[in-house]
Every structure is written in C-alpha cells, then in structure tokens.
Amino acid sequence: AAHVVILGAGHAGGTAAALLRQYGHTGPITLVGAEPLPPYQRPPLSKAWLKGEADADSLALKPLEFYAEHDIDFRPSTRAVEINRGERTVRLSDGAALTYDKLILATGARAIALPIAGADLAGVMFLRTAADAELLKATIGPGKRLAVVGGGYIGLEVAASGRALGAEVVVLEREPRLLARVACETLSTFFRDYHEQHGVTFDLGADVAGFEGQDGRVTGVRLADGRIEPCDAVVVGVGAAPNDEIAAEAGLETARGVVVDLEARTSDLNIFAIGDVAHRPMPIYDRMFRMESVPNALEQAKQVASAITGRPAPAGECPWQWSDQYDLKLQIAGYAFDVDQILVRGDPAAAKFAVFHLKGDQVQSVEAINSPPEFMMGKQLILSRRPVDKARLADPSISMKEVAA
Numbered sequence: 583a584a585h586v587v588i589l590g591a592g593h594a595g596g597t598a599a600a601l602l603r604q605y606g607h608t609g610p611i612t613l614v615g616a617e618p619l620p621p622y623q624r625p626p627l628s629k630a631w632l633k634g635e636a637d638a639d640s641l642a643l644k645p646l647e648f649y650a651e652h653d654i655d656f657r658p659s660t661r662a663v664e665i666n667r668g669e670r671t672v673r674l675s676d677g678a679a680l681t682y683d684k685l686i687l688a689t690g691a692r693a694i695a696l697p698i699a700g701a702d703l704a705g706v707m708f709l710r711t712a713a714d715a716e717l718l719k720a721t722i723g724p725g726k727r728l729a730v731v732g733g734g735y736i737g738l739e740v741a742a743s744g745r746a747l748g749a750e751v752v753v754l755e756r757e758p759r760l761l762a763r764v765a766c767e768t769l770s771t772f773f774r775d776y777h778e779q780h781g782v783t784f785d786l787g788a789d790v791a792g793f794e795g796q797d798g799r800v801t802g803v804r805l806a807d808g809r810i811e812p813c814d815a816v817v818v819g820v821g822a823a824p825n826d827e828i829a830a831e832a833g834l835e836t837a838r839g840v841v842v843d844l845e846a847r848t849s850d851l852n853i854f855a856i857g858d859v860a861h862r863p864m865p866i867y868d869r870m871f872r873m874e875s876v877p878n879a880l881e882q883a884k885q886v887a888s889a890i891t892g893r894p895a896p897a898g899e900c901p902w903q904w905s906d907q908y909d910l911k912l913q914i915a916g917y918a919f920d921v922d923q924i925l926v927r928g929d930p931a932a933a934k935f936a937v938f939h940l941k942g943d944q945v946q947s948v949e950a951i952n953s954p955p956e957f958m959m960g961k962q963l964i965l966s967r968r969p970v971d972k973a974r975l976a977d978p979s980i981s982m983k984e985v986a987a
C-alpha cells in the first residue's frame with residue numbers, strides 16, 4: 583500500500599493523518615513536524631489558553647499515544663528541507679530521507695516579521711506557536727504595559743486577553759481603523775468602542791518605525807512621527823505568510839500559497855497541499871485564494887484523505903471562522919468579495935447584531951456578534967447562492983429562518 587508522507591504536523595496535517603486511517607488507508611503514514619508537540623489547536627493561544635482558562639493538554643488534537651496506536655510515524659522537531667519529485671523523496675533536517683508515494687504539504691503559515699530596527703530585542707514577540715504563547719504569557723501581567731502592533735483579529739484577541747491578565751494594553755494600527763483589511767466600518771467602530779470600555783488604548787494611523795530597548799530588552803515602540811509608546815512587551819500581529827518555499831523550490835505552482843484543485847492536488851499528481859499553505863479554488867465565489875482558518879484546514883484534510891483513499895470528493899462547505907474577545911462571540915461566514923451593499927441587522931449598542939455583505943441580492947459574507955441564527959442561516963444563504971429579500975433581512979422582527987425560507 584502507498585506510503586503517505588505529510589509535511590507539517592499542525593491542524594491540517596494532523597487531521598489528514600487521522601482521517602486517512604479513518605477512511606481505511608492501510609499503508610504507512612509518516613507525519614513530519616517542525617514543532618516539538620503533536621498537532622494542536624492554535625485558536626486558544628490568543629483566547630482561553632492565554633487567559634489561563636484552558637490547559638496545555640486541552641490544546642492537543644489527539645493525545646500523543648494516538649499516533650503510535652494508529653501506526654502513524656510521527657517525527658517531532660523535524661523539518662523537511664527539500665523535495666525531490668523525480669525520485670519521490672523528501673530530505674529531512676536530521677539527515678534522513680523519506681520515499682513517498684503520496685506527499686501532503688501542510689506546512690501552514692508563519693507570522694510576518696517587521697523589518698525594522700530593534701525587531702530582535704527580547705520582549706518583541708509573535709503569536710503563532712505554543713512556544714510563542716508560553717513566552718507571551720510569562721511576560722505580561724499586572725503592572726506590565728503591552729503594545730500590540732496590528733489591529734487585526736489576533737491583535738485584538740491578544741489585547742482582550744492581556745487586559746484579562748491585568749496588563750495595560752495599547753494597540754498600534756497603521757490604518758485609520760481596526761480590522762481594515764477584513765471588516766466593515768461598523769464592525770471596526772464597534773470593536774474599538776468595546777475595547778476602549780475595557781481599558782485598551784488605541785493609536786490608529788500609527789506608523790511603527792522601530793523598537794527602543796535597554797540592555798537588550800524592549801522598552802518602547804518608536805513611531806515615524808517621533809513619538810515613543812513605552813512598553814514592557816510587544817506582540818507583532820501583522821499577518822501571516824505561507825510556508826510555500828519548499829514547494830516553489832521543487833517547481834510546484836505557487837501563488838502566495840501552493841496552487842491546488844478541489845481534491846487539494848497540486849500541479850504534481852502525487853503531491854497535495856492543505857490548510858494555510860494552500861491557494862485553493864472556492865466555487866461559490868468563482869475564484870481562488872488562500873484561507874487561514876481551522877474549518878478550511880479541516881475541509882481540505884477531508885478532500886485529501888478522500889482523494890487518496892478513492893472516496894468521492896466531499897461536498898463544498900461555506901468557509902467560516904470565529905473570534906472571542908471579552909464576552910463577545912464573533913462568528914464570520916464567507917468572504918466579502920465584490921460587495922455592493924452592507925446591511926446591519928440588530929443593534930450594535932446592545933452588542934448583538936450582524937453585518938451582511940451583499941453582491942446584488944446574494945449574501946457574500948456575514949459577521950455575527952452574539953447572533954448565532956444570523957451566522958447559521960447566513961452560512962446557508964452564502965453556500966446556496968439563493969437571492970435574499972433585503973428588506974426582510976434588515977428587519978430583526980422577522981426570524982432568520984423566515985428570511986432564508
């Protein structure tokens with residue numbers, strides 16, 4: 583039976599290994615992971631885990647024994663360094679070489695670093711791995727001032743968790759509003775107000791030029807206008823870049839991510855790519871792009887495990903993700919491509935509302951704050967592409983069930 587080699591033991595790679603066994607793959611499976619831990623969930627690293635509400639064991643996708651019990655050869659702390667497609671081999675950082683029949687790239691993404699002075703000072707941190715999260719948690723607390731560079735979802739979650747840990751928090755964002763890349767003005771304003779009520783300060787339109795330090799430790803963030811925001815620690819949360827170099831070097835087609843089809847197959851028949859590293863088709867939007875979310879990692883793990891075990895490809899899903907900040911539950915379905923109208927349903931002042939992004943009379947995406955029905959029915963509307971009556975959608979006295987009927 584075929585030897586499946588999986589590069590990257592994150593959410594996507596770990597799930598693919600487990601699904602291959604569940605779907606009846608009997609050949610050898612090797613799971614190569616650069617990190618020391620077996621596959622774990624990253625979302626809690628900025629949320630419940632950081633606040634101390636979840637322990638380390640609860641992060642693991644499966645207990646360590648699972649891999650041996652299911653005859654999955656898990657190789658922790660090992661990096662794949664080169665793929666030789668002609669010979670179907672992968673060279674590893676420990677000098678070993680693996681021969682594969684099918685190769686799955688699940689190398690994820692990494693936090694983008696700022697190429698500015700002082701970026702290597704102690705206390706200038708990222709939040710991508712469990713090790714990053716341990717360091718951050720050990721650094722912040724009462725009496726500390728944390729500067730968060732980047733007002734995206736991860737930055738805002740870190741800000742909320744930082745407040746919960748008793749730290750002072752300032753968020754520095756280059757754009758004039760929060761979540762500028764991903765959300766509409768209503769949501770940006772809502773989150774800003776909500777965080778301010780919880781004691782977070784914001785510096786919007788802030789151009790971070792460097793980090794100040796003393797004895798090798800960060801003491802402040804220097805802005806282009808000359809101001810300095812003093813701090814004891816910094817989290818840089820300015821986005822992630824796909825770990826697709828190993829694929830590009832092997833001559834696979836890449837486009838800020840490894841280009842795949844709906845079976846997660848790359849331009850090489852025997853090589854697949856899934857999760858944050860994949861640039862994938864999304865039929866409901868009739869385009870291709872790269873997503874960074876757990877549901878996407880799970881969906882693509884299903885695609886690849888189905889393709890390798892000869893099952894029919896799974897039905898397409900509506901992409902979604904979530905964010906928890908304070909007592910707010912934000913659920914997002916879809917992506918706001920080609921939107922010509924934004925419609926707010928519910929009351930932002932009551933922290934219970936949903937923002938629908940429409941293209942004509944089709945729902946492209948929805949951001950739902952403490953509004954599960956809007957999220958659930960919105961997801962169905964996005965996937966079905968059914969036209970929607972906008973007046974009814976905007977009227978919260980009409981249930982979402984009726985709107986979607």
Ligand code: FAD
Pocket residue numbers: 589590591592593594595614615616617623624625626627628660661662663688689690691709710711736825828856857858859873874875876877879902903904905906
């Ligand atoms: P990863 O989880 O990044 O795993 C890739 C693994 O491959 C890593 O362990 C990496 O070290 C390893 N690797 C890389 N190169 C090599 C190599 N050459 N050889 C061997 N191993 C290699 N998503 C949501 O849907 N909701 C959320 O609320 C949410 N919150 C998040 C909060 C944080 C702090 C972070 C960091 C992410 C969050 N995400 C969230 C995103 C989600 O975690 C990712 O989409 C998901 O982890 C992607 O899984 P992956 O397996 O593709 O990549």
